Amino acid sequence: MLLLVLVAMSATFEEDPIAAALAQVNALSGYRLTLRSQGSGGEEVIRYSYRQPGYVRMDMETPYHGAVLIYRPDTDKVQLWPFGSPGRRAGISLRPTNRMVRSSRGHRVDQSDVGTLLRNVQQLQLHGSARRFEPTTLDGRLVQHVVVEAEPGRTVHEVARYDLWLDDETLFPLRVKSYDRRGERLESVRLEEVILDPVFPPDHFAP
DSSP, rough: HHHHHHHHHHHHHHHOOHHHHHHHHTTOOOEEEEEEETTTTTEEEEEEEEEETTTTEEEEEEEETTOOEEEEEETEEEEEEETOOOOTTTOEOOTTTGGGGTTTTBOOOOOOOOSHHHHHHHHHHTTTTEEEEEEEEETEEEEEEEEEEOOOTTOOOTSEEEEEEEEETTTOOOEEEEEEEEEEEEEEEEEEEEEEEEOOOSSOOOO
């Protein structure tokens, strides 16, 4: 049975690598990782947690060390603790559209998960193409390198091209680079220390 599942996954990846990666991510109950992002606004380092169906926690390392953000889909609110210590003090309740809880590139907390990223890549792919390169290694791990590029003039949130490096076994993205229509890099993101389907403490998303 496992062999049949692996064969089916391999066939899906050959046909549409982004759809295969999204299916794998959607099947997860959640994940934890360290996110390192570099763009025009500088570097951001975040300890990131996600749990279905959309709970997000960000523990900031850089640039706002100690700050904690939690988004809950049941309230559609972001709780912000600018100086850390959630649970010991009340957080500031904000809408996810508030500029205080958006990244330097305007990313929203409630749209920061890997599933949303892959859906954006899919949207670009609808008006472009996806190319697979030969497997390579990233930090000692075997990865699949996929490039999705839109037709001339097409963009999704200013992005005209995505370069993705997907873990060969899980298809979880480990590195993503985005470029604008001029070919200039917008952002480079590394997803490190990835743990899939972790067991979160009961108060992790509701301190």
